[in-house]
Amino acid sequence: MSLDLLPDRTGERRVVRRRLTLAVVIIAIMFMAVIGRTAYLQVAQYDYLSARSQDNRVRLAPVDPTRGIIADRQGRVLAENRSAFSLVIIPEQVADMEALLAELDQLLDLSEAEIAAFREARRRSRSFHEIPLRLELSESMVAELTVNRHRFQGVEVKPQLVRHYPFGESGSHVLGHVGRISREELARADRRRYRHTSFTGKAGVEAFHEDRLQGRLGVERIETNALGRPLRVLERDPPVPGNDIQLTIDIELQQVAEAAMGDHRGAIVALDPRSGEVLALASLPTFDPNALARGLDGASFQALNQDWRQPLFNRATQGRYPPGSVIKPLLGLAGIAGDYIDPDEIVHCHGRFNLPNVSRTWRDWRPEGHGPVDFIQAVAQSCDIYYYQLAHTMGIDAMHQWMTRFGYGLRTGIDLPSERDGVMPSRDWKRRVLGEPWYTGETINTGIGQGFMLTTPLQMATTTALIANRGVPIRPRLVSNQTLAQPPVEGLEPLTDIDESLWELTVDSMIETVHGPRGTARATGAGLGYQMAGKTGTAQVIGIGEDEEYDEETLDARFHDHALFTAFAPAENPEIVVAVMVEHGGSGSATAAPMARQVIDAWLNREESEGELVRR
Amino acid sequence: MSWSADSVNQVARRASGSLLQRALRLDPVLLGLLILLSGVGAMVLYSAFGNRIEPIQNHAIRLGAGFALMVVMAQIPPWRLAPAAPWLYVATLVALTTVFLVGEFGGGARRWLEIGPVRFQPSEVMKLALPLMIAWLVARGTLPIKLGKSTIGLLMIGVPAAMISVQPDLGTAVVVAATGLIILFLAGASWRSILALAAAISAAAPALWIFGMQGYQRQRVLTFLDPERDPLGAGYNIIQAKIAIGSGGIFGKGWTNGTQAHLDFIPERHTDFVFAVLAEEFGLLGVIMVVALYGAIIARALWITYGAQDTFSRLLAGGLTLTFFLYSYVNMGMVVGLLPVVGLPLPLISYGGSSIVTLMAGFGILMAIHSHRRMWSA
Numbered sequence: 001m002s003l004d005l006l007p008d009r010t011g012e013r014r015v016v017r018r019r020l021t022l023a024v025v026i027i028a029i030m031f032m033a034v035i036g037r038t039a040y041l042q043v044a045q046y047d048y049l050s051a052r053s054q055d056n057r058v059r060l061a062p063v064d065p066t067r068g069i070i071a072d073r074q075g076r077v078l079a080e081n082r083s084a085f086s087l088v089i090i091p092e093q094v095a096d097m098e099a100l101l102a103e104l105d106q107l108l109d110l111s112e113a114e115i116a117a118f119r120e121a122r123r124r125s126r127s128f129h130e131i132p133l134r135l136e137l138s139e140s141m142v143a144e145l146t147v148n149r150h151r152f153q154g155v156e157v158k159p160q161l162v163r164h165y166p167f168g169e170s171g172s173h174v175l176g177h178v179g180r181i182s183r184e185e186l187a188r189a190d191r192r193r194y195r196h197t198s199f200t201g202k203a204g205v206e207a208f209h210e211d212r213l214q215g216r217l218g219v220e221r222i223e224t225n226a227l228g229r230p231l232r233v234l235e236r237d238p239p240v241p242g243n244d245i246q247l248t249i250d251i252e253l254q255q256v257a258e259a260a261m262g263d264h265r266g267a268i269v270a271l272d273p274r275s276g277e278v279l280a281l282a283s284l285p286t287f288d289p290n291a292l293a294r295g296l297d298g299a300s301f302q303a304l305n306q307d308w309r310q311p312l313f314n315r316a317t318q319g320r321y322p323p324g325s326v327i328k329p330l331l332g333l334a335g336i337a338g339d340y341i342d343p344d345e346i347v348h349c350h351g352r353f354n355l356p357n358v359s360r361t362w363r364d365w366r367p368e369g370h371g372p373v374d375f376i377q378a379v380a381q382s383c384d385i386y387y388y389q390l391a392h393t394m395g396i397d398a399m400h401q402w403m404t405r406f407g408y409g410l411r412t413g414i415d416l417p418s419e420r421d422g423v424m425p426s427r428d429w430k431r432r433v434l435g436e437p438w439y440t441g442e443t444i445n446t447g448i449g450q451g452f453m454l455t456t457p458l459q460m461a462t463t464t465a466l467i468a469n470r471g472v473p474i475r476p477r478l479v480s481n482q483t484l485a486q487p488p489v490e491g492l493e494p495l496t497d498i499d500e501s502l503w504e505l506t507v508d509s510m511i512e513t514v515h516g517p518r519g520t521a522r523a524t525g526a527g528l529g530y531q532m533a534g535k536t537g538t539a540q541v542i543g544i545g546e547d548e549e550y551d552e553e554t555l556d557a558r559f560h561d562h563a564l565f566t567a568f569a570p571a572e573n574p575e576i577v578v579a580v581m582v583e584h585g586g587s588g589s590a591t592a593a594p595m596a597r598q599v600i601d602a603w604l605n606r607e608e609s610e611g612e613l614v615r616r
Numbered sequence: 617m618s619w620s621a622d623s624v625n626q627v628a629r630r631a632s633g634s635l636l637q638r639a640l641r642l643d644p645v646l647l648g649l650l651i652l653l654s655g656v657g658a659m660v661l662y663s664a665f666g667n668r669i670e671p672i673q674n675h676a677i678r679l680g681a682g683f684a685l686m687v688v689m690a691q692i693p694p695w696r697l698a699p700a701a702p703w704l705y706v707a708t709l710v711a712l713t714t715v716f717l718v719g720e721f722g723g724g725a726r727r728w729l730e731i732g733p734v735r736f737q738p739s740e741v742m743k744l745a746l747p748l749m750i751a752w753l754v755a756r757g758t759l760p761i762k763l764g765k766s767t768i769g770l771l772m773i774g775v776p777a778a779m780i781s782v783q784p785d786l787g788t789a790v791v792v793a794a795t796g797l798i799i800l801f802l803a804g805a806s807w808r809s810i811l812a813l814a815a816a817i818s819a820a821a822p823a824l825w826i827f828g829m830q831g832y833q834r835q836r837v838l839t840f841l842d843p844e845r846d847p848l849g850a851g852y853n854i855i856q857a858k859i860a861i862g863s864g865g866i867f868g869k870g871w872t873n874g875t876q877a878h879l880d881f882i883p884e885r886h887t888d889f890v891f892a893v894l895a896e897e898f899g900l901l902g903v904i905m906v907v908a909l910y911g912a913i914i915a916r917a918l919w920i921t922y923g924a925q926d927t928f929s930r931l932l933a934g935g936l937t938l939t940f941f942l943y944s945y946v947n948m949g950m951v952v953g954l955l956p957v958v959g960l961p962l963p964l965i966s967y968g969g970s971s972i973v974t975l976m977a978g979f980g981i982l983m984a985i986h987s988h989r990r991m992w993s994a
Contacts, residue, residue: 012759015804016930020921023802023938027914030945031907035900037952041862042900049862056859057875225879 058234059222062195065215066161068242070175070205072251073277073480079175079206079289081161085137087145088130091122093154100152107144108134113298121196132197135294136162163199163293169286171254173314174247174278174416174478176204177289192216202292204314205247205478207417215242248277248480256602257282260595265309266563266582267316267457269476270599273465273568273577276474278414279603281458283315316457317419321581323449324539325382325588326460326566327403329467331447332375333506334402335390337498343375343505353388355440362388362444365538370518379509380519382536384448391447396438399446400426405495407473408455412462414476422459425452450540461579464566467510468533468574470503471495507533511571521565524593530604531571534596536588537564560584565592569600576603641690641987643920649913650964650979654679656906657890657965663872664885664893664967671886675967682976689980693988694929697981698752704741705749705772711738712779739780739788740974744981746776746792747935750799755928760804769800770813786833787958794942799935837956853883857951861895868899886967888959891951906965910944917979920986929985936978943975 041049070079087108094100101118104110114134121131137145137157145157163178178199186194193216194200200214201207218239222230257268261284270280287304296304305312313319335341351369353362364370364384370377378386391399404410409424423429425446427438445451455463458476465474472494510533514525520536539562563585568574578596585591637644658672658679665671715738750769754761761769773796781789801810825834860876869875874896876882882892895903917937924930940963947962949955961968963975 012927013930015759016802016927016934017922019802019804020918020934023934024918027911027938027941027945030941030949031911033954034945034948034952035904035907037954038861038895038903039900041858041952042865042895042903045862046865049859050865052859053863053876053881056856056881057879223875223879225881231879 057223057225059224059230061220061222061230063218063220063236063239064161064195064198065193065217065239066241067163067178067199067215068213068244070213070245070247072247072249072254073279074250074252075246076251078167078171078247078249078251079163079165082164083159084135084162085142085157086132086160086162087134087137087141088132088156088158089118090130090154090156095153100154103151104133104155107148108137108141110134116298117295130156130158135160163290165289165293167251167255168290169288170258171249171251171281172204172286172289173283173316174204174249174254174281175289176206176208176417177202177292178206179292180295199293203312204416205245208415209245209479212245213242216240246480247478248272248275248279249281249478250279250603250606252606253599253603254280254282256280257595257599258284258286260598261582264582264585264591265315266580266585267314267319268581268595268599269316269458269461269579270603271461271465271474271476271577273468273474273574276462276465276476277480278476278478279576280599281316281478283313283319285309285311287311314416314418315581315583317414317416318456319581320420320422320454320456321562321564321583322451322453322539323408323422323455323460324537324562324564325384325448326464326535326537326564326579327408327449327453328379328382328387329506329510329535330406330408330463331387331390331399331403331449332379332509333467333498333502334399334406335394336375336505337502338394338398338402340393340398341375341390346372346374347378347383347386347389348372349383349385351385353385353444355392355444358441360441375505376509376512377516377518379506379535380512380516382513382520387447388444391443392440394443396426396443396446399443400424400429405493406466407459407463408453410459412456412458412476414458415478419458420456422455423452449537457579457581460564460566460581461577464535464568464579465574465577466495467503467506468568468577470500470507471498507571510535510567514567520589521567521593523589524597528597530569532567532569532597532600533571533574534565534567534593536593537566538562538587538589539564541584560586563591564588565596567593567596567600569604576600637987640687641983642687643916643983643986646913646916646920646979646983649909649916650683650976653906653909653913653964656909657962659871660890660894660897660965661886661967663874663897664877664890666878667872671967678968678972679964679976682973685973686976686980686983689977690983690987692981692984694926694932694981694985695988697748697932697984698755698928701745701748701752704745708738708741708745709776709779712742712776714738716779716782737970739776739783739785739792740970742776742780742792743788743795743939743971743974744977746773747795747799747932747939750796751928751931751935754799754803754931755926759927760806761800763806763809766800766805766809769796773797773800784830786829787960790958791939791942791946791960795935795939798938798942799931802931802934802938853889853957854953856881856883857889857892858953860892861952864896864899864902866900868895868897868902871897873897887961888947888957888966889951890966891948891962894965895952907948910941914941917982920982923989924985925989933982933985936982940975940978 067081069077071077089100091097101110101115110133118131118133142157145152145155165172165175165177179202181189181194181196181198181200185200186196193214195217201210206213216239219237220233221235223232223234224230253270257270257280261268261282265284267284268280268282269278271278336343349364349369349371351364351367362384365382369385370381370383373381373383373386377383403424409422411419411421425442430436430438430452442451446453462474462476466472511531513519513536514521514532514534516522519525521534524534525532541559541561561584563582564580565588566579568577578599580592580596582591582595658675661675662669662672749772753769753772754765757765773793777789777793780792856876860874860882863869863876864874872878874893876896877885877893882889885893894906914937917933917940921930921933921937924933943960943963946955946958947960950957950960961971964972
C-alpha cells in the first residue's frame with residue numbers, strides 16, 4: 001500500500017489552520033501567564049523574597065570578645081586567656097546523633113554530665129549553630145579527631161579562648177573563676193555582651209569586676225550554603241575586648257601567706273593601711289579555678305561544693321568568727337576615750353571575776369591571773385579580768401556605739417561579691433534577731449570578743465588598720481587601677497574626736513604585746529629586725545563551763561579554739577597590716593602569730609620591683 | 617498525482633538562495649533561533665554548575681549530536697517519511713513492549729533497550745513515532761476527523777502512553793499522549809468529543825489518584841497545591857525556586873552571581889529547575905527574553921506549519937510545534953509555580969537527557985517539511 005499524499009484540499013487546510021489559530025491564542029495566553037507570574041514574584045514580591053534569599057544565605061555569628069587579663073600588683077598575670085581546642089557539633093550535619101555520641105564516647109570517654117550539658121545546649125540553640133561538647137581537647141585527641149575526620153560528619157575541632165589561671169589554686173578566692181553563663185544569668189544579661197555559650201565571672205574579682213572584664217560581642221555576617229556550611233565572612237563587626245585589671249594583690253606574698261597557713265584551715269589578710277590596698281587575701285583550703293572554668297561535671301562539683309572543709313568558701317570575707325582578744329586594744333581605747341577608765345589605773349587580776357548578785361564566775365585564760373595590770377599590760381598580757389571589768393563599767397550600749405564606730409559589725413566594702421558583715425551585738429540586735437532581752441552577763445562576754453560578737457578576718461584587718469593609721473579608717477580594695485572614687489564605708493568616719501596620744505597609747509600596747517617581756521606574742525617578737533605591733537586572740541568555739549579547764553589534749557579537734565592574731569609593722573610608720581585566723585588552731589600566740597610574722601617579714605624584706613601590667 | 621524527482625529538484629532550486637537551504641535543507645531562521653537559545657542555555661548552565669566548564673562541554677557534545685540528527689532528518693522528505701510511519705510506530709511499540717516485559721519479568725523498572733551496540737529509550741522514539749502515526753492515520757481520511765477515526769487514534773495514543781507510564785515515567789507518558797491528542801485536535805476533532813474526553817479523564821482522575829499514581833507523584837500534586845505544607849520536604853524545591861526567582865528582581869543578580877543557585881539552595885538546578893537559575897541571575901528581563909525566544913521558535917515553526925502543503929505534513933508539523941511548546945510551558949509553569957512539579961526538562965536549556973536529541977530530530981522533520989515544499993504555483 002502506498003500512501004497517496006493528495007494535493008491539499010482547501011477545506012481541510014482551513015480546518016487545521018483554524019485550530020492552529022486557536023492554538024496560537026492559547027500559547028500566547030500561557031506564555032503571558034508565565035511572564036505574569038514571574039513578574040509578580042520579581043516585582044510585587046521582590047522585597048519579601050529577596051529578604052528570604054538573604055536570610056537563606058547570611059547567618060549572623062557572634063564573635064566572643066577577649067576577656068580582660070587580671071594581673072597582680074607587679075604585673076604578673078593571674079588570669080589570662082589561652083587558646084585551646086574544643087570539640088563542637090553541628091547537629092544539622094549529623095546523620096545519627098546517638099551513634100556519633102557513642103563513637104565519640106569511645107574516643108573521649110565522655111561523662112554523663114558532658115552529654116547532658118550538650119543536650120541541654122542543643123535544645124536551646126538555633127539551627128546550624130555549633131554546640132560545644134568538650135572544651136579542652138588534649139593534643140593527642142585533636143590529632144586523633146583530625147585523622148578520623150571522615151568518620152565524624154558534623155564534628156568540628158575549633159580553637160577557642162579558655163580562661164587560664166597560671167597560679168592555679170593560689171589566690172583562687174580573690175580571683176574567683178569564670179564559667180558558662182547560666183540561663184538565668186543570660187535572661188538578665190545584656191545580649192550585646194553575652195550569648196548562650198559565653199563565659200561570665202562566677203566568683204571573686206572575676207564576678208565583681210565582670211563589667212570591666214567582659215567586652216562586647218562582635219558580629220560576623222557569614223555566607224552559608226544550603227547545608228549551613230559557612231563559606232566566607234561578608235562583614236565583620238569586631239568584638240570589643242574587655243579591660244585588663246591590675247590587682248593590689250602581690251602573688252608572691254599571697255603564696256607566702258598560703259604556705260604559712262600550711263595544712264590548717266583559716267584565713268590571712270594583708271593590706272597596706274595607707275591605701276587600703278589588699279596585698280594578700282588567703283583562704284585555706286583553696287580550689288583550682290582552672291577546673292571550674294573548664295566546667296566541672298555535676299558529681300565533681302557536688303564533691304567540691306559539699307566538701308566539709310568548704311574549699312569554695314572565702315573565709316576571709318565570708319567567714320564569721322568570734323574575734324576574741326584581738327578587740328582588746330580598740331575596746332580599751334574606747335574605754336579611755338569615753339572616760340570609763342584611766343589608762344594608768346591599775347586593776348588587780350586574780351584570775352576570777354564576779355558580778356554582784358550573780359553566782360556565775362568569769363575566769364581569766366590564765367587561771368592564776370596576771371596580778372596588777374594597767375591598760376598597756378592588760379593588752380600585752382591579754383588580761384581578761386581587766387576587760388570584764390571595763391565591759392561592766394561601759395555597758396553594752398556604749399560598747400556597741402564605740403565598736404561600731406571602729407567598723408565592727410559592718411561590711412568593709414571590699415570589691416568582692418558576697419562579703420558578710422559581722423555582729424557587734426546590742427540590746428536592739430538581740431531583740432531583733434533572737435527576740436530576747438539583753439543580759440548583763442552577755443556584756444561581760446562581749447568584753448573579750450566572745451558571746452554574740454562575730455567578725456570576718458577582713459574586718460579584723462581593717463579595724464587593725466584603723467589603729468595603724470591612728471584613727472583614719474580605710475576601705476580595702478583589690479583593684480588598683482580603679483577609676484571609681486572610693487566612697488567610705490557608710491557610717492565610718494575619721495575618728496577626729498579621739499586624741500592622737502590615745503592612738504599612740506593603743507599602738508604602744510600592741511608593741512608591748514610583741515616586744516614586751518610579758519607580751520603574749522613575745523616569742524614571735526624575738527629577733528625581729530623591725531618593730532611590730534600585734535594582738536593575739538584565742539576564741540572559744542564552745543562554751544567552757546565556768547569551773548572547767550580548757551584542755552586541748554582531751555578535746556575533739558573541731559572544738560579547739562580559733563587562733564587569731566592581728567598585727568602591723570613597722571609600728572611607727574606602718575606599711576602592712578596582717579590579720580590571721582586559724583580555725584581550731586589553738587592559741588593565737590603559738591599558731592597565728594608566727595604566720596603573721598612570716599607574711600610581714602616577706603613583705604618588709606621584699607625586693608622592690610614594681611612593674612607595669614605585663615601582657616603575655 | 618505522484619511526486620517526481622523533477623518536482624523535487626524544482627523545489628530545491630526555487631528555494632531562496634542560501635547554502636543552508638539549498639545544500640542542507642535547513643531553515644536559517646529556525647536554525648539561528650535554536651542556536652541562540654542553546655547558547656543562552658549553555659550560559660545559564662555554566663553558572664548553574666558553579667562556573668565549571670567540563671559539564672558545558674558534555675552538554676555541547678550532546679547538543680552537537682542533536683543538531684547533527686536534525687540535519688539528517690531535514691534530508692528526508694515528508695513523502696518518504698509518511699509511508700514509514702506505521703512501521704516505525706509498530707516497531708517502537710514492540711520495543712516498548714519488550715522493555716515493559718523486561719521490566720515486569722526481569723525485575724526492576726527499565727527504560728532502556730539494547731540492540732547490539734545501540735542503546736536507546738523506546739519512549740523517546742515514541743515521541744516522534746506517535747505523531748507520525750497519528751498524522752498518517754488522520755491524513756488518510758478527510759477532515760474534520762470523524763469520531764470512529766478519533767477513537768482509533770485514541771487507542772493508538774493510549775497503548776504506548778500506558779506502557780510508558782508504568783515504566784514508570786508519567787511525565788513522558790503525558791507528553792507522548794499530549795502529542796497525539798494535539799494532532800487529533802488540529803485535525804478538527806469535534807468539540808463534543810473533546811469535551812467527552814475531558815469529562816472521561818476527570819472521571820478517571822480519582823481512580824488514577826488511587827491506583828495509577830506512585831506515592832511521590834501524589835506528593836508532588838499535594839505539594840503543588842500548598843508548598844508551605846512541608847517546607848523542608850517536598851515543598852522545599854518549590855519554595856526555594858520561588859525565592860530564587862523573586863530575589864532576582866527585574867534586572868537579576870547578574871550572571872554567576874545568583875546566591876540561591878551558587879549556594880545550593882535551588883535543587884536540580886541544572887536540570888528541571890534551571891529556569892529558576894535564569895530568573896535569579898537575569899531577572900524579569902532575562903525571563904522575558906527567553907520566553908520571547910521560545911515564542912519566536914514556536915512562531916517560526918507555526919509559520920512552517922501554515923505553509924505545509926499537505927495534511928500529513930501540516931498535522932505533523934503542528935503536532936511537533938505544539939509539543940515543543942508544551943515542553944517549555946510545562947517546565948516553566950512548574951518552576952514559577954503555575955503547575956505541579958513534573959520531572960520535565962526545559963528544552964534546549966536543561967542539562968543532559970536524551971530528550972534533546974529527540975527534540976532536535978523533531979526540528980529536523982519540521983525543516984524537511986519546509987524545505988521539501990512543492991511549488992504549486994509553478
